[in-house]
Amino acid sequence: MSRFDTVLIANRGEIAARIIRGCRAQGYKTVAVYSDADAHALHVREADTAVRIGAGPVGESYLxxxxxxxxxxxxxxxxxxxxxxxxxxxxxxxxxxxxxxxVFIGPDPAAIKAMGNKSASKELMIAAKVPCVPGYQGDGQEDDFLAAEAVKVGLPVMVKAASGGGGRGMRLVHEAAELKAAIQSARSEATNAFGDGQLLIEKAVLNARHVEIQVFGDRHGTVVYLGERDCSVQRRNQKVIEEAPSPAVSDELRARMGEAAVAAAKAVNYVGAGTVEFMLAADGAFYFLEMNTRLQVEHPVTEMIYGVDLVSWQLMVANGDPLPLTQAEIDVRRHGHAIEVRLCAEDPAAGFLPQTGRVLRWHTPTGDGLRADHCVIEDGVISPFYDSLQGKLMAWGETRLQAIQKLIAMLGDTALLGVASNRDFLIELLSQPEFQGPGVTTSFIAEQYPAERIQAALAPDDAHQALAAALLVETDAQALRAANDLDDSLLGWHSANTSALTIKLARGEHTAVLEVECLGDREYRTDIITTADEQDMAARGVRLLSIDGSRVSYIAEGRRLQAHFARHGSQLWLATPVCTACYEDVTYAAEQGAEAGSDGRILAPIDGKVMSVSVVSGQVVAKGELLLVLEAMKMEFRLQAPVAGTVELVNVGEGAQVGLRQLMVQITPAAE
Known part of the structure; x- marks a missing residue:
């Protein structure tokens, strides 16, 4: 083995920053690479050296x-x-x-190749006597043939990309009539994401848990496992919450799954960090899904309960050194419970639409048992070229419930303002009795959180709106004082009796009318004239105690509380411990027009790249007909006609980059 002292990290974002810190802790120098979109990114700032490798699109840089x-x-x-x-x-x-x-800090190419294709790896696992899900993983790839094989396997089935991961190229199919479209959609997404459209079919193991085993091998013939992680809380096959150990795994089951994972790794002479993923059925049976031949996103929870640094282990193994602990030594180190959530720039109330834009405020707390691996920089830009994942927030506790409570508190004091995030949704999930009990299965979000429940759970209440209105009035007054060099004592002063100020606050499609009265000494009384809950029309009192930068301390309903906020023109972003919202002051704005899309204009919902265009000018389309496919943040968006009519204009072509709200297609609505 060639020994080395400098490591180049061929990646970006939070994982690049985490590896840089791990290398520095072991005395290695680091080199970051960056695209034009990442010129000012966190990993570039933290590395010893940084090298530009191209433009923003991954094909021109990181790939x-x-x-x-x-x-x-x-x-x-x-x-x-x-x-x-x-x-x-x-x-x-x-x-x-x-x-x-x-030196490649990872497994050998042969092992990556053997496990990189889910179809081929499944055949290897069957030969190694590792339990596998029934299905089809052969060379026949015609749409009709795969649909027929799915029927043979028995619905419901999972249509899965043979390459890659992260839930992309995966479709759950319950009805035979849905198979053809699911196969075509999965193949398209897999081809775009991984450059490989090969698919396989697996029997869907419903109401199961997703449990994975962390394995590690060295070049001296040793392969060990470091317990399991439960990754059952998923949305569209992408992990949302991960924890270790699993609340569903006993010591005996852990040993059996660990031994199966080690057998899987040994079957390909595995070296380095890897993860063997299993589906754990309700009856205790487990089935091999795939092996990820790399460090996992969720590796920190394993580090927290075993007291190890897996990046340090990777560096040791890559330098030819033996693993630092035996299996017996690893087993006795397990202590406590750790939980991780993935903080993403996405809007759960809008179907988890990925978000781009400038970060106005970023804060996350530190403390005993808390950890944040992230790539967020205040005043930095979240671009459309990469994944929506911005960081991982983690908490460790002596017990599972303690870890959950610490993580809820950590999220409550976390603010990512300027773009919508899933912070509030994560708090909602962690707070549920179903999750805090014995844990949940992979169907939890899909079954328990339809769009209507998500929107209702994340909507701000009257107290949140009242605080926002008070902050708007207060910050406007402070800006006036600063611009005119007025004395602080003049803030809120009136020459006559006080009168209420009418404010209109828009939040997405919702607008509230509030009457705000300043009572002096930063104390406000707010009456909400229009509210989501017409039965709750009581006045809300808010006293702003202090404003320190972007943090406000206030008293509401007899309680002293704190929140984070950010002003951006007429916008005010506000994050209390349970709710984040962006309000637009539209007091003097013109009335809103008709429903979006009703005029036949198709605007880009996000910055992205046009993958395909299905219509031409002059074509007659029905409502709901596919117009084009847009890709952003590694996700596909299939944009359909909002009205029936005739295509008047197609303003984009395949491969075009579009900006948020850019006009792409114009339809002349058909006469009713």
């Missing part, structure tokens, strides 16, 4: 093997760490790194 190797050569790096995602599970990348005389 360019040639540019990454050139960066390693230019910076003097002796090893490359791939992180997760991007090229981390591409065997040709690992081979190219080794061919260039560099």
């Amino acid at each position: 360019s093997i040639e540019k990454l190797l050139e960066a390693a050569k230019a910076s003097g790096a002796g090893a490359i760490h791939p992180g997760y995602g991007f090229l981390s599970e591409r065997h040709d990348f690992a081979q190219a790194v080794q061919d260039a005389g560099l």
Whole structure:
């Protein structure tokens, strides 16, 4: 083995920053790579050296093997760490790194290739006597053939991309009539995400848990496992909450699953960090899903309960050293419980639509048993080119309930303002008795959280709106004082009796009318004239005690509380411990027009890239007909006609980059 002292991280975001910290702790120098969109990113700031590798799109930067190797050569790096995602599970990348005389911090190319294709790896696991889900994983890939095989397996089934991960290229199908469309959609998404449209079919194991085993191998023949992680809380097959240990796994089951995972790793002579994923059925049976030949997003919860640093282990193994602990030594180190949530720039109330924009305020607390791995910078920009994941927030406790409570409190004091996030939804999930009890299955979100429940659970109450109105009035008054060099004592002064100020606050499609009266000494009385709950029309009193930058301390309903806020023009973002919302002061704005889309205009819902266009000018379309497919933040958005009519204009073509609210298609609505 060639020993090295400088590591290039072929990745971005929170995982690049985390690996940089891990390398620094072990005395290694680090090299970051960045695209034009990431020129001011956190991982660029934290590395010893940074090298530009291209434009924002991943194909021109983070997926360019040639540019990454050139960066390693230019910076003097002796090893490359791939992180997760991007090229981390591409065997040709690992081979190219080794061919260039560099150390690849991960498994050998042969192991990546063997496990990188779910169909081929499943055949290997069957041969190694690792339990597998029944299904079809052969070479026949015609749509009709796969649909027929799915019927043979027995519905419901999972249509899955043979390559890649992260829930992309996966579709759950309950009805035979849905198979063809699901196969085509999964293949398209897999091809765009991984460059490989091969699919497999698996019997859907419903109401199961997703439990994975962390394995580690060295070049001295040792393979160990570090317990399990429960990743059952998922949305669209993407993990939302992860924890260790699993509340459903006994010591005996842990040993059996661990031994099966080690057998899977040994079947391909595995070296380095890897994860073997299983579905755990209600009867205790478990089935191999796939092996991820890299460090997982959720690796920190394993680190927290075993007291280890898995990046440090990766560096040791890559340098040819043996693993630092035996299996017996690992087993006795397990202590307490750790839970992780994925903080994403997405709007749960709008179907989890990914969000882009400038971060106005970022804060997350620190403390005993708390950890935040993130890539957020205040005043930084979240771009459309990459995943919506912005960071992972974690808490450790002596018990599972203690870990949950600490994480809820941590999220309550976390603020990501300027773009919508899933923070409040995470608090909602963690607070549910079903989750806090024995835990939940992979169907939890899909079954328990239809769109209507999400919208209702995340909507701000009257007290939240009253605080927002008080802050708008107060910050406007402070801006007036600063602009005119007025004395603080003049704030809120009136020459006659006080009178209420009428304010209109818009939040998405909802508008509230409030009458706000300043009683002096930063004390406000607010009457909400229009409210979501017409039965609750009581006046709300708020006294602002202090405003320190973007944090406000206040008294409401006899309680002293704190919140985070940010002003941006007529907007006010406000995050209390349970609710985040963006309000627009539309007091003097013109009335809103007709419902979006009713005029036949199709506007881009997010910055992204046009993957395909299905209509041409002059074409007659029905309401709901597919117009085009947009890709952003590694997700596909299928945009349909909001009205029936004739296509008047197609303003974009395949491959075009579009901006938020850019006109893409114009339809002339049909006469009623």
